């Protein structure tokens with residue numbers, strides 16, 4: 001336990017607590033309510049403050065840091081507009097269960113409720129999009145509240161926690177004491193799964209004829225990749241990952257049959273539809289994954305492992321629920337399987353794999369490789385090849401995000417960084433900053449669209465200030481491509497407000513921020529440009545790929561359809 | 576199906592809004608909600624009446640348990656329990672009807688706690704059905720004001736819900 005002999009000010013307590021919590025980086029932006037804190041930051045060098053250019057950028061950067069390391073991301077913003085600007089990033093982290101601790105300045109306690117300058121009810125505004133939030137009314141509660149915030153953000157099902165600190169609290173003094181641990185009678189996340197339930201599940205799993213493993217972001221958050229790989233290899237069963245779960249199981253492994261859901265592979269979605277036992281691990285049956293619930297996995301006995309009881313049977317009734325930390329549960333499950341006298345049914349499994357290979361034969365991700373107009377899929381494949389599948393990829397939201405997910409094969413967890421739940425355009429660039437700070441020696445690529453990128457383009461300035469040599473690939477189709485795709489399919493090609501007029505010259509834009517920009521207009525130049533960008537390893541390089549405007553993301557399960565009712569690209573549409 | 580949920584929660588400012596916010600955000604339904612501190616001033620006890628299918632009530636219970644300020648959630652519906660509600664009702668009482676109303680109050684075991692020339696205030700406790708029944712016996716035009724606390728509930732027997 002760290003303790004001071006003398007009283008110190010709240011602002012110093014804040015900084016000491018972050019240091020004692022082991023925080024490396026705080027992403028923030030100053031303002032009146034947090035000036036005492038900024039003064040305290042100035043006087044120390046244990047915690048590094050990264051000055052962003054917009055508070056949304058701070059939350060996404062902290063989020064990228066958290067997703068790529070597993071450690072909590074930390075944000076500091078001022079009251080009022082500082083807090084409201086941070087809300088999008090907080091909600092983004094909330095829907096993907098990312099541990100963030102966000103400190104918002106607040107007007108002095110005596111002014112709260114008076115519509116004071118830069119006052120907003122930050123607790124009220126963020127309540128529905130945080131795991132928990134606190135208003136600190138007394139300096140003596142500050143250290144313990146910070147401890148609780150980190151504890152809550154990082155345990156159980158992780159999530160963002162907001163701590164609202166009035167200005168006078170940062171000026172008041174008290175003895176500083178930081179507890180090593182904290183206990184809360186009202187918050188006790190479960191860890192171990194119920195052994196009876198796990199054994200029951202093992203029996204069903206070993207008895208399966210057409211088994212399917214469906215795993216989500218929970219496996220990554222719960223650091224359970226190793227256990228998942230052991231389970232999957234031991235069983236020899238096919239496995240699919242959600243958008244959030246990519247990388248938890250090696251994307252190049254033969255048992256991996258691709259992502260599932262709205263833009264999942266044909267084989268993964270068909271296997272979901274036909275399976276007789278579904279093992280859902282750290283996944284939450286999101287509507288983009290399940291399609292029409294009436295038609296979801298009609299033949300399957302469903303087992304669901306999740307740390308959050310409220311995720312179980314929320315959308316889909318589950319036959320065998322197991323509440324617990326995924327890593328613990330999978331460890332136990334693997335042990336029971338090894339101890340069991342039963343073995344998977346080899347004959348049935350061989351038939352099942354034959355069926356899956358037949359589906360794989362459709363080659364659902366095929367695209368026109370001969371095109372001289374740059375195909376977006378080709379760009380991702382080249383980035384994959386030239387980074388040897390080892391880069392950290394962040395993305396924004398839209399078609400480019402889906403192509404990155406489909407064509408970059410992630411072999412490791414925490415390398416695919418995207419806003420799956422909230423679908424926040426503007427996430428990719430600031431998230432890449434957090435990733436790059438955490439992994440300075442690794443390649444970090446932000447795959448974006450020309451519409452998404454400009455939503456947080458100001459962060460190019462942050463990248464300059466801190467020398468963050470991120471690579472940005474814009475799949476520039478001059479459209480809000482995903483919107484255009486829906487308008488083509490479902491609105492009779494009325495492209496209402498989805499054409500990106502008056503786009504900037506991205507090359508000059510990058511240059512004006514002090515970076516390098518390269519425009520690529522021909523398929524033949526794609527590879528060279530990526531190599532060139534990678535070779536400039538101390539520079540941020542923005543690659544503006546002018547891609548085919550009409551390309552669509554396939555396969556596609558339209559909203560309200562079943563997994564087996566996918567559209568393939570027109571030339572391959574099934575009868 | 577109607578359920579009575581009993582909650583123990585931290586007596587923190589904002590705890591109530593977390594509960595009510597959860598119900599509005601997820602489209603769950605609240606019939607009534609009462610809350611007050613217990614013998615331990617750091618703990619509040621809430622009784623919440625809701626309705627929905629078993630699946631929905633299960634989700635409600637899980638989400639309430641997930642709130643960081645909530646210490647315990649018990650569905651009283653799962654055991655034999657007692658529920659009570661307090662009603663204060665102001666009734667216009669003039670002429671002939673004064674006697675009649677007083678008789679009704681006696682039958683329902685209420686108490687008249689305020690009297691003027693032209694009105695009574697009646698205090699009555701009971702379960703919701705009883706209070707509804709009393710209201711139905713009155714002439715609507717005579718009811719000046721109705722104040723109900725919402726249901727409080729407790730399980731029968733010696734087992735207790737403790738923090």
Ligand SMILES: Cc1ncc(C[n+]2csc(CCOP(=O)(O)OP(=O)(O)O)c2C)c(N)n1
Nearest residue numbers: 397398399400425449450451452480481482
């Ligand atoms: C902040 C925000 N606003 C709106 C949307 C809705 N939306 C989803 S995808 C998309 C288009 C994205 O266009 P672009 O970034 O160019 O990517 P593309 O689909 O063309 O690859 C829009 C507007 C969103 N996801 N986020």
